[in-house]
Amino acid sequence: MDFTTGGRLVVRITAADVGKRVSVRRLADGAGPAEKFTDTVGVLTSWDAGVLRITRRSGETVRVPEDTLVAGKVVPDAPVRRRGPAADAAELVRAGARAWPPIESEPLGDWLLRASGGFTRRANSVLALGDPGMPLDTALRRVTGWYAERELPAYLQAAPGAEAVEEALAGRGWTREVAVRVRTAALAPLADTDADAAPDADAGAPNGTRRPRDGSGTGGGTGAADGGGTGRVRLSRDIDAAWMSRYQRSAEPSPEALAVLRGGPSVWFATVPGDAGAPPAAIGRCVVDGRWAGFSAVEVDPAARRRGLARAVMAALARRALAEGASAAHLQVEVENRAANALYDRLGFTTRHLYHHWRAPREDAR
Structure with a gap:
């Protein structure tokens, strides 16, 4: 060298x-x-x-x-990979978890307890990947007690391979509330989907609404399918008030929400400015993590849909991730979000697996 x-x-x-x-x-x-x-x-x-x-x-x-x-x-960028990424479920689960780092966490065997003041289930649930290192009933009591101490509902994110755990949860009165698709795609074709977008990258200092207390909602979607045409996309290392004004997953910018959104190895935020004095027309977020680029918070003003803004946001973020050496894209989107899933179909994303969030019976939290 x-x-x-x-x-x-x-x-x-x-x-x-x-x-x-x-x-x-x-x-x-x-x-x-x-x-x-x-x-x-x-x-x-x-x-x-x-x-x-x-x-x-x-x-x-x-x-x-x-x-x-x-x-x-x-040094020159790493060679661009244009085929879909090869990855096992455990790698994708861990990459997804790193894209939503909790404020507080604690291991429970191979499981991970996560809390962030109630903002997003992904940062306020136990990640059940592997063995908790103790009998299941003992582990679930530890889980419900840990969240009760923080005045949060107890959620469990069941990773692929945890079918026996899910069956046990159903038999113990836990409620399955959300089904989420984990989807992947090659990054380079995604970057090519919008050649007209001209991101104004701000390479400033990197990053290190409040969600309802029950942590409802899972990101990764846009409210409508998008067609052709683009707007100017600005990229930044940090969130401003305008970006948060478009973000629909949090009623107010709580410290927990800001900390989780800013968390991750290399975080970028995209904004398509709206009319003067109005919230942005579109926003997005991307966490670059080794070979992975994790997309989330892609949201478009209802009045600006079908103009290709979601596509432009993701393309600009994908180009930034490629420049940092990433080659594969991943995202999480609720099964019921049909518009977002249709958009991701067109952008070349395929479903790798599904996971569910389970909520403990309310009496278990006392």
Whole structure:
């Protein structure tokens, strides 16, 4: 890996390169007189307070103190994959969970308890992936007690392979409330679906309505199918009041909602401005996580539907994700959201699996 100019190591990156794929060399931890080096390749997701953060394709984030940096350069993007992604259900479940990081979490064996003040079930449910490490009835008592302490209803997200758990929940009075499709697509064709969109990328500092207390609703949909035509899409690293004014999943911008929406390895927000003084015509969110780009919060003003705005938003976000080294797209959409599912059909998304959210009997929460 050539970092040299005239035989000398050179740092050829700056904070202006945030969002680009880079290769850096730094002094290894505890390096002695021999000055041993460590190389890292990935997307430069931030450069703040003397620390670089680089996200590898695996999703791992590497922290590089600026004073250990001895060389660095921008490198070409990884080869674009145009076929649908190969992935097992567990990988998709984990990628989806990282796209909606909870404010508070606690392991229960292989399960994960998650709470975020009631904003979105995905950040306020136990993720039942694997074995809780104890008898099921004991685990469910731990679950209901944990959420009762936080004055939240107890929800369980049943991952694929948890059919025995779901059968047990039904027999214990739990209620299945939501069925969600997990859908995937190759990212490059999605980026090509709207060649006219011209995103105004803001590569500023990266990110690190209140939903009803019962956590109702699951994102990932637009209210109507979209046809041709586009609007100008602006991309930003953070949420502003205008974006939140279009977001229909939260009655007010609570601290929990903002923290969850901003959470994830590399988060981008898309906005199509509306008329002067009006909320945006369309919005969207994308979390870039290694090879994955997770789409959510794609919403369009009812008066601006059938103009291709949802398509334009997703294309702009897809191009940004491709630039950061992602190659595959995923999203979650409720089975009953027919308009959104029809749009995603046309954009090349296929359903990989379904999952359900189950709610504990109310008496169990006391």
